[in-house]
Amino acid sequence: MTFKSTLLVSALALVATMGATTGATSATAADISSVGISVGSLGNPYFVTLVKGATTAIHKTAPDARVNALSADWDLNKQFSQMDSFMSSGAKLILLNAVDPQATLPAIRRAQKGGATVVAVDVGATGVDATVQTDNTAAGRLSCEYLAQKLNGKGEVAIQNGQQVTSIIERVKGCKEALAKFPGIKIVSDDQSGEGARDIGFQVMQGYLVRFPNLSGVFTINDPQAVGSDLAIRQAHRKGIVITSVDGAPDIVAALKDPNSSVVASASQDPYQMGIDAVTAGQDIMDGKLKKGSVKLIAPALITRDNVGQYKGWTDH
Template sequence: MVLSRLTLGIAVVAGLASPALSKDLTSVGISVGSLGNPFFVATIKGIEDKAKGVNPNVKVTAVSSDYDLNKQFTQVDNFIASGVNVLMINAVDPVAIEPSVKRAQAAGMVVAAFDVAAAGADVTVMTDNIKAGEIACQYIVDHLKGKGDVLIVNGPQVSSVVDRVKGCKAVFEKNPGIKVLSDNQDAKGSRDGGFSVTQSLLTRFPKVDAIFAINDPTAIGANLAAKQLNRSEFIITSVDGAPDIEAELKSGNSLIKASASQDPYLMAGQSLEYAAGILNGKKPEKSVFLLEPKLITSENIGEYKGWTAAR
């Protein structure tokens, strides 16, 4: 349903937009949080495929900010200097990035955000991350029948992560039998970070009933930490619906039991499509588009079709 609404939205915008001077899409600059995360690899592929659909000769350059705001500032300045048409940004900080966004726009670039918000961007397409956190943590509440000790393995404080944790906590707060033992440890959104942070938390807390990890790499790291410590008394849920998590959910012997799925390929591709329209004077009917997450579990994984990008 989300796909059809978004597709229809693009068609309506194209039909209603006032005439404007056409600008060729010749170059796209992309700054993502981490090239080591399969999620961001899929976003880059989505942007590249949509861009080449507009202009087969378009130049697409992708760089990793590694969640370093100053590094992202420099990347944007480099894209401005190279004269790209469209800046696709996965902002390290949704508010602090605004001066860079404004500089890019002043240089004639269209700025499109994806996955996380970016103040001042021309358009943003992202998952409804509050809902993603809600459904992942409601699974925990249901599994525990409203009572238990839980960990939230946090991550970089980008808007998507903040919103997931916000949604998760809102669910837990409605259930007074749920006790959050820890919620402020940053596992960097990575497998290695998930492993080290979870290992430390499990050593600290002898009784844990569930873990909410802010993304799939973190969840996989948490699962590995549990195995190393011979801990198996809890379940893990997360967000992404990545290919690696499909294997975990199908295995039958993983502590990971659910993930709120996203579609990074579609998300970033839609953002580029809107940006290309804006480049040609076709302003979308709104500036922020939210995609609906769906909870995939060890019970319904057989019905899950996975991310849109070919794997």
């Protein structure tokens, strides 16, 4: 090979390398023109508020960006289709409330391979670029510490469980940590799922009332289950049972203001701020300001009958 040929090959190799490098460049926050958001259910005001916070944050940076928020309705196949749809529409940022924290990995990988940044919201998911959620262990601990105090440290308590996603597992973990400090409290049940729903929470509570005639306290993993449980107690005309929960939902505000309700506290989340923080995390990853795999935990606050009047709820944003 001649000297000129060597130079030509080197130059072509350099151009090819530069072209490959340019093609692999990650999007920046300024490049966002389309954003996809897939959540468990848009019938839940929690997720409606999360989407509202995220949309506000997105439009501050990219006023013309399209935001496509969809309800997965807790259906894994539906969520897979939504993720693929987001990529087809050119989404560079996806906020994902995973229906299944492990099974969504293939969809997450496809999105990332297509150049999107994926941020998990509310619950963790394997393989995402970042996660933003409530400190759920702290939420469970706060709620059950208050429950134990209201029971004067003794009595039979049921933990009404839910879907086995990270947030629920962590809430139950925090609750058990809190109750373990009170030897006079006996956990009589912790494996019944209210499935995050009012009607199932109602049914589970009906079962408790039959099985545990001395039940004095219940921790539910979210507010819909707490409201359903409260209704079951009312219909059974049972007295002396107190309920604490996690969420700070609009329905629980009404329950806390009702002197006839069994609900006495809820460790509140802030879905509006969660949406904002998730967008910020995604933008910071795109701009190289945040390490991939970062997790941000939002501290919960305990809402009780004493301070509910000062509480700024989800729908107040």
